[in-house]
Structure formats: C-alpha cells, structure tokens
Amino acid sequence: MQKFPAYYTIWHKLGVYALKYTAWLVLFFLIVPIVVIIPLSFNAEPYFTFTRGMVTLDPAAYSTRWYDAVVTNPNWMLAIKNSFIIGFFATIVATVLGTLAAVGLSSQYMPYKRVIMALMLSPMIVPSIIVAAGMFFFFTKFGLAGSFVGLVIAHAALGVPFVIITVTATLSGFDRSLYHAGLSMGASPLKTFFDVVMPLIRPGVISGAMFAFVTSFDEVVVVLFLAGPGQRTIPRQMFSGLREQINPTILAVATLLILVSVAFLITLEFLRRRSERLRGLEDHG
Numbered sequence: 712m713q714k715f716p717a718y719y720t721i722w723h724k725l726g727v728y729a730l731k732y733t734a735w736l737v738l739f740f741l742i743v744p745i746v747v748i749i750p751l752s753f754n755a756e757p758y759f760t761f762t763r764g765m766v767t768l769d770p771a772a773y774s775t776r777w778y779d780a781v782v783t784n785p786n787w788m789l790a791i792k793n794s795f796i797i798g799f800f801a802t803i804v805a806t807v808l809g810t811l812a813a814v815g816l817s818s819q820y821m822p823y824k825r826v827i828m829a830l831m832l833s834p835m836i837v838p839s840i841i842v843a844a845g846m847f848f849f850f851t852k853f854g855l856a857g858s859f860v861g862l863v864i865a866h867a868a869l870g871v872p873f874v875i876i877t878v879t880a881t882l883s884g885f886d887r888s889l890y891h892a893g894l895s896m897g898a899s900p901l902k903t904f905f906d907v908v909m910p911l912i913r914p915g916v917i918s919g920a921m922f923a924f925v926t927s928f929d930e931v932v933v934v935l936f937l938a939g940p941g942q943r944t945i946p947r948q949m950f951s952g953l954r955e956q957i958n959p960t961i962l963a964v965a966t967l968l969i970l971v972s973v974a975f976l977i978t979l980e981f982l983r984r985r986s987e988r989l990r991g992l993e994d995h996g
Contacts, residue, residue, distance in 0.1 A: 748965050750765065752777055752959055753777075754772070755771065755776065757958045758959070759962070777962065778963045781967075789943055790948035793941075793943060794927075797863055801862075801866035801867040801923065802923045805873075806919060806920040809872075809874025810919070812874075812875050814908075816828055816875070831871065831875055834869050834871070839930075839932040839933065842932075842933065843937070847936040857937065857938065858942070862937055862938060862942055865937055869930060869933065870923025873922035873923050873926060874923055877918045878916055880915060881911075882915070885908070885911060885912065889911075890903055893906065925972070925975060928945070930946060931944075931947055934946060935950070945964060945968070949965070
C-alpha cells in the first residue's frame with residue numbers, strides 16, 4: 712500500500728494514481744508493438760500473424776528458420792557488414808567533431824553561440840528527406856555518391872548533433888577551474904584536455920558516440936539517396952524486403968536490432984549512473 716504525506720487530500724492521491732497508471736499505459740502503448748515482433752520472428756510459417764499453433768504454444772509452430780535465412784542469405788550478410796562498417800567509421804568522425812564542437816561552444820569566449828548551435832543541430836531538426844536530397848546533389852558534384860566515404864560523411868553529419876547535445880550537457884557541470892589549474896602547472900592545453908577534461912566528460916562522449924552509432928545504424932532515407940548496390944545496409948535491405956518479398960526474415964532482423972538497442976540502453980544507463988557518481992564525488996570533494 713502506497714503511503715502519502717499527511718497533508719495529501721483525496722485529489723492529491725487521485726492525481727498520483729492517475730499519473731502513475733497513465734505512465735504505465737503510455738509505456739504499454741509504446742512497447743507492445745515492439746515486443747510482439749519477437750515471438751512472430753519464430754513463426755514456422757511464412758506469415759506476419761500468430762498462427763493457431765503459436766497461440767496454443769505448440770512447439771511445432773515455432774522455428775528458427777528465419778534466423779537461419781538471415782545467416783545464409785548473402786544480401787543480408789552484406790547489409791549487416793556494411794551497417795557495422797559505416798556505423799563504426801561514422802561514429803568515430805561524429806564523436807571527434809561533435810566533442811570538439813561542444814568544447815568550443817561551452818567556452819565563454821565563443822561568439823554567436825546560439826546561432827552556431829542551431830546550425831549544428833539542424834540535421835536532427837530538418838526532415839530527413841530534405842537532408843538526403845541536399846546531400847545527394849552536393850555529393851554528386853564531388854563523386855561521393857554511391858561510395859562508402861560519402862555514406863560515412865553523411866552518417867557522421869547526422870550523428871554530430873547527438874554528440875554535441877550529450878557532451879554539452881556533461882560540460883555544463885564541469886568545473887573549469889580544473890582546466891586552468893592544469894595550465895597553471897605548466898601543461899599544454901592539449902595535454903590538459905586529455906588528462907583533466909576528458910576523464911570527466913568521458914561518459915558524455917561515450918553516450919554521444921552510441922547515439923551517433925544508432926543513428927547511422929537506423930538511417931534509411933539518406934542510404935536510399937546515396938548508397939549504390941554495394942553499400943546496401945540493414946534498413947535499406949529491410950525496406951527492399953517489404954517491397955519485394957515479405958517474409959518473417961525481416962522480423963528476425965528486427966528482433967536482433969531490438970536486442971542491440973536494449974544492450975545500448977543498458978550501457979547508457981550504466982554510464983549515466985557512473986557520471987552521477989563522479990559528479991557526487993566531485994561535489995563532495
């Protein structure tokens with residue numbers, strides 16, 4: 712039984728219960744369409760619906776055939792390999808550029824902060840179709856369309872705003888006197904940054920890198936505009952599968968992506984708690 716403060720009236724209590732159960736309903740509304748994909752990916756039949764055997768929990772109605780189809784299909788394996796390769800290099804570029812931009816924007820000597828921040832965050836605000844069309848016409852002039860380099864640059868541009876946001880949030884609680892103390896001890900600005908600043912903002916940098924990787928891993932519109940036949944990624948392969956041949960292989964891949972997303976969320980929560988502990992130790996000290 713939930714305990715309430717003595718001064719709570721009946722309306723306060725109703726408000727608490729209404730807020731709690733509304734939150735559960737919203738969570739249910741968001742999670743169920745995702746969770747239902749998992750059992751469907753084990754369907755022994757080539758359908759996107761629950762069969763009678765699945766409802767009655769008949770073991771014969773369940774199969775891993777669609778996961779085997781992913782592993783044995785060269786198109787899916789190429790898409791998985793491309794997604795990881797492009798996501799890895801795009802994450803590195805986005806993390807480096809985003810961290811540098813966040814450090815610069817956090818400086819008190821940086822002019823026109825709001826304008827520059829708005830411009831740097833524009834890729835996540837402007838509709839993807841507009842960004843993709845602009846990149847296509849720009850990259851075509853430099854021969855980057857249909858190449859891995861072009862895709863890495865495009866995905867990095869989409870990931871930079873997420874790195875800027877997370878690193879900027881981490882820098883908001885950073886004590887700049889530590890940086891100046893390092894300089895006063897004779898260390899160079901670069902050494903002070905890596906030895907003093909970087910260890911404290913590392914959780915934010917890693918979080919931003921993970922968001923950049925997920926953004927690259929999930930991007931489909933830019934890939935449709937810029938990728939050639941050899942740069943097929945998982946989202947593009949799923950999009951093609953929905954148009955050409957619908958089967959639960961797509962659900963199997965979606966289930967694997969859900970597991971990857973859950974692993975990322977757990978890691979982000981771990982980093983958030985670690986960052987809070989570091990800030991707590993810093994405040995205590």
